[in-house]
Amino acid sequence: MKRRIAAFLVLLGLFLGGCARQEPPLLFHAAAGQRSALDEIGAIFEERHPGTRVNFSYKGSGYFLPDLVRSREGDLYMPGEEFYFLQARDRGFINNYDPVADVPAHFVTVLITPKGNPAGIRRLEDLARPGVRVGLGNPKSCAIGVRQEKTLRRAGILEAVLANTRMSAKCIPELGNAIQHRGIDATVVWSSTAALYLRDVEIIPLEPRYRAVVRLPVGVLTVSRDPARARLLKDLILSPEGRSIFERHAYAVDPGPVDEEGFCTGPGPTDLLMQRLVEAARVTQDPTLEVDEKTLGPLVGEVLRQRASK
Amino acid sequence: MSVESVWFRRVLWAQLAVLVLAVSWLFASNLDTLFPAGGPFAGGILSRADFWRSLNLSVLSATATALVAAALGIPAAWALSRRTLAWHRGADILLGAILALPASSVGLALVLLFQYGPLDWLQAWLGVRVIYTLPGILVAQLVLALALGLQAWRAAFEALDPRLELTARTLGANSFQAFWRVALPAARPGILAGLVLAWLRAMAEFGAVLLFCSTFRELPASRFGELARWLHVDRADLLAVAMWVEIEFGRVEAGMGMAFALAMTCAACVYLVRLNGGRIRGH
Amino acid sequence: MRPSSSRFTPFDGVSSVLLVGVAAFYLLFLASTAVYLGWADAAHHLARPVLWQRLGLTLSTALISTGVAMIVGIPGGYALARLPLPIPRVLATVIELPMMVPPATVGVFLIGAVATPPVAPLLKIAGISLGHSTAGVILCQVAVTTSFAVCLCAAAFASVPARVETVARTLGATWPRAALGVTLPAARNALLGATLTVFARAAAEWEAVMLFVGASRGATDVLPFAVFLDWNEGMMGGVVTMSLMSVTVATLASLGASLARRSSHVG
Numbered sequence: 001m002k003r004r005i006a007a008f009l010v011l012l013g014l015f016l017g018g019c020a021r022q023e024p025p026l027l028f029h030a031a032a033g034q035r036s037a038l039d040e041i042g043a044i045f046e047e048r049h050p051g052t053r054v055n056f057s058y059k060g061s062g063y064f065l066p067d068l069v070r071s072r073e074g075d076l077y078m079p080g081e082e083f084y085f086l087q088a089r090d091r092g093f094i095n096n097y098d099p100v101a102d103v104p105a106h107f108v109t110v111l112i113t114p115k116g117n118p119a120g121i122r123r124l125e126d127l128a129r130p131g132v133r134v135g136l137g138n139p140k141s142c143a144i145g146v147r148q149e150k151t152l153r154r155a156g157i158l159e160a161v162l163a164n165t166r167m168s169a170k171c172i173p174e175l176g177n178a179i180q181h182r183g184i185d186a187t188v189v190w191s192s193t194a195a196l197y198l199r200d201v202e203i204i205p206l207e208p209r210y211r212a213v214v215r216l217p218v219g220v221l222t223v224s225r226d227p228a229r230a231r232l233l234k235d236l237i238l239s240p241e242g243r244s245i246f247e248r249h250a251y252a253v254d255p256g257p258v259d260e261e262g263f264c265t266g267p268g269p270t271d272l273l274m275q276r277l278v279e280a281a282r283v284t285q286d287p288t289l290e291v292d293e294k295t296l297g298p299l300v301g302e303v304l305r306q307r308a309s310k
Numbered sequence: 311m312s313v314e315s316v317w318f319r320r321v322l323w324a325q326l327a328v329l330v331l332a333v334s335w336l337f338a339s340n341l342d343t344l345f346p347a348g349g350p351f352a353g354g355i356l357s358r359a360d361f362w363r364s365l366n367l368s369v370l371s372a373t374a375t376a377l378v379a380a381a382l383g384i385p386a387a388w389a390l391s392r393r394t395l396a397w398h399r400g401a402d403i404l405l406g407a408i409l410a411l412p413a414s415s416v417g418l419a420l421v422l423l424f425q426y427g428p429l430d431w432l433q434a435w436l437g438v439r440v441i442y443t444l445p446g447i448l449v450a451q452l453v454l455a456l457a458l459g460l461q462a463w464r465a466a467f468e469a470l471d472p473r474l475e476l477t478a479r480t481l482g483a484n485s486f487q488a489f490w491r492v493a494l495p496a497a498r499p500g501i502l503a504g505l506v507l508a509w510l511r512a513m514a515e516f517g518a519v520l521l522f523c524s525t526f527r528e529l530p531a532s533r534f535g536e537l538a539r540w541l542h543v544d545r546a547d548l549l550a551v552a553m554w555v556e557i558e559f560g561r562v563e564a565g566m567g568m569a570f571a572l573a574m575t576c577a578a579c580v581y582l583v584r585l586n587g588g589r590i591r592g593h
Numbered sequence: 594m595r596p597s598s599s600r601f602t603p604f605d606g607v608s609s610v611l612l613v614g615v616a617a618f619y620l621l622f623l624a625s626t627a628v629y630l631g632w633a634d635a636a637h638h639l640a641r642p643v644l645w646q647r648l649g650l651t652l653s654t655a656l657i658s659t660g661v662a663m664i665v666g667i668p669g670g671y672a673l674a675r676l677p678l679p680i681p682r683v684l685a686t687v688i689e690l691p692m693m694v695p696p697a698t699v700g701v702f703l704i705g706a707v708a709t710p711p712v713a714p715l716l717k718i719a720g721i722s723l724g725h726s727t728a729g730v731i732l733c734q735v736a737v738t739t740s741f742a743v744c745l746c747a748a749a750f751a752s753v754p755a756r757v758e759t760v761a762r763t764l765g766a767t768w769p770r771a772a773l774g775v776t777l778p779a780a781r782n783a784l785l786g787a788t789l790t791v792f793a794r795a796a797a798e799w800e801a802v803m804l805f806v807g808a809s810r811g812a813t814d815v816l817p818f819a820v821f822l823d824w825n826e827g828m829m830g831g832v833v834t835m836s837l838m839s840v841t842v843a844t845l846a847s848l849g850a851s852l853a854r855r856s857s858h859v860g
């Protein structure tokens with residue numbers, strides 16, 4: 001009995017000692033909607049720099065500032081909208097922000113419904129129809145919530161849609177899940193989130209005046225303990241290789257013409273993204289259809305992955 | 311009494327003292343967070359309406375869950391106590407497995423059960439949905455509260471002297487009368503302990519509710535029904551969920567205040583049961 | 594087993610239906626995870642190494658936490674069971690409290706507990722950082738399960754009559770020897786059952802981890818926590834497979850505990 005106790009204590013000591021000796025990973029604060037692309041980029045970075053680990057802390061964008069102020073820990077930052085980046089810059093967490101060079105990709109909004117579109121949603125205004133179960137993001141905690149509010153206000157249907165709201169999500173993946181499980185009838189999400197659920201959603205592109213294109217800057221934090229390595233990761237994200245990874249996850253690298261509020265002013269490159277997204281959902285759901293790189297573009301990889309299994 | 315006995319007893323008391331001190335310190339070391347310099351007590355939650363609604367929701371839903379669990383579980387435990395050994399062993403393993411499940415698996419299983427398969431068709435046919443609603447909280451709490459209650463109530467019925475029932479039968483009682491007039495009153499301390507255990511387990515539910523019901527605080531008041539607004543449980547999350555939200559937003563004082571509110575409620579409950587002579591064992 | 598009355602009432606029918614209904618619901622509940630997944634998808638996801646890493650992390654942290662909890666629990670439980678005077682109600686309430694409150698609350702209290710002396714300076718000297726680390730996970734598991742272990746061990750020791758020790762002592766054994774040499778082996782099976790139950794509880798702990806430690810891939814993403822984190826990923830298959838692993842661990846531990854407890858009673 002005593003020997004067993006001693007053995008446990010030795011194990012415990014070794015374990016804790018081992019924990020203390022590990023090299024601290026790079027801490028990357030990123031918006032919850034960025035996970036698909038950043039995980040892939042992080043894996044490539046770790047492969048190229050053995051011994052370095054990247055720890056992604058995915059949250060709703062509204063939680064970043066309180067966390068940064070309280071913990072003062074972190075190496076990189078890529079929130080779900082430029083607004084949160086500027087917020088951090090104004091608090092002294094970011095230096096030298098270049099609005100042109102430091103933005104690798106953009107989010108684009110799109111309407112999604114569960115497969116089969118049970119409520120028959122065709123356009124944004126349908127969300128205000130009585131009886132439609134809508135999911136919205138909480139504007140205080142996630143970037144999509146703020147953008148949904150702006151979009152609905154622009155369409156003049158904010159009050160009506162709020163009355164239809166069944167869930168108020170802390171972060172965007174909750175909305176995607178709710179659609180997947182048919183807990184809600186419709187919601188507006190980023191195209192990159194919609195691309196995660198190709199098996200279970202129907203994609204309905206928004207008309208340009210309601211379609212938002214959101215800038216996603218990335219930066220090294222001033223409180224970083226390893227700014228040199230952090231900068232290497234940032235460079236990877238901003239490189240052509242990094243941008244192609246974003247394209248593969250249905251981000252828009254080229255936003256096209258956009259007004260001051262962030263909405264499209266007319267036809268642009270996002271139309272092609274929308275076409276491809278609709279096609280991708282169609283092809284993933286129907287195993288008899290052929291996977292054609294010409295129509296799907298960079299989304300081919302996602303379609304193949306999601307066709308393989310649940 | 312030998313010298314070793316005296317020392318041994320002191321060692322035992324000392325162990326107990328260490329346990330009590332460690333647990334007390336776990337809670338007491340956080341008291342200073344409640345009194346932040348230059349800020350209101352506990353982040354001002356006492357003056358926030360949503361805090362009281364959350365407390366309300368937690369207490370009311372736990373009570374409702376415990377009552378439903380009792381209505382379902384006490385008769386079921388009675389039926390179980392009269393079954394063969396195989397039933398008992400099966401129940402032992404099944405209930406033990408359910409109670410050992412992580413809350414995230416419980417929530418996930420609830421989503422799968424209610425959104426796919428027969429329950430999905432039933433809900434579509436009836437035109438109602440349980441997921442993402444306030445009644446969904448009851449369902450999520452019920453799964454574990456019922457399992458815990460069943461364990462306790464079965465043990466209570468098992469512990470009864472079989473001669474009581476034999477006597478009742480000899481005097482002409484049928485099985486319902488044997489249950490209602492003999493077994494239930496005789497097992498009352500165990501029954502009450504099971505009820506309180508179910509209530510406490512329902513109060514402690516957090517993970518399963520997160521996955522199955524999501525949050526309610528930010529929804530507009532118009533989204534809730536008359537009953538919810540009259541009971542003041544609209545636009546509120548369970549206290550444990552609200553505590554988590556506060557911590558996530560960095561409002562540690564408010565989160566700590568809610569944590570203390572939860573701890574004091576549970577402590578009061580456990581103490582009251584002991585006061586009445588009952589004991590709580592197990593989960 | 595109770596005597597069954599020869600006079601049937603509707604109550605018998607109702608209670609039996611309830612029993613069967615509840616049993617069926619719980620069986621369906623456990624099976625739903627596997628039914629949803631199907632063989633092909635399960636095989637696809639089980640081939641991914643990250644799931645097995647997480648399983649390994651979960652089992653190893655739970656093992657260490659169970660060890661610590663039982664090291665505290667066996668003597669503590671013995672004390673609770675064998676002390677001649679009844680413990681004051683307030684103290685008993687305090688000891689039971691960590692297992693009665695939501696585990697998330699325990700995580701919140703740990704935030705302050707490790708930031709104040711005497712723990713904070715100790716951690717600094719040992720060079721251990723608890724945030725985003727496996728040590729933090731172990732601490733959360735220990736905090737949540739120790740109280741539980743003490744109470745389970747107390748029940749295990751209470752099932753061995755005190756007379757046994759008294760007899761041993763009249764035969765000349767000292768009290769420590771009687772306790773270790775007689776009571777402990779007699780309670781062995783019940784203690785084994787308690788250990789397995791505590792292990793299952795430690796392996797299922799994630800709410801305190803979420804609030805206290807935070808997510809860190811490879812270091813703190815134990816299976817139940819990973820289910821919650823990856824829940825937001827869209828690939829239900831991976832999430833459900835991990836949940837299936839958790840359910841399997843819980844069921845096996847419960848089976849083991851039940852077998853152990855059974856062999857310590859006489860029917």
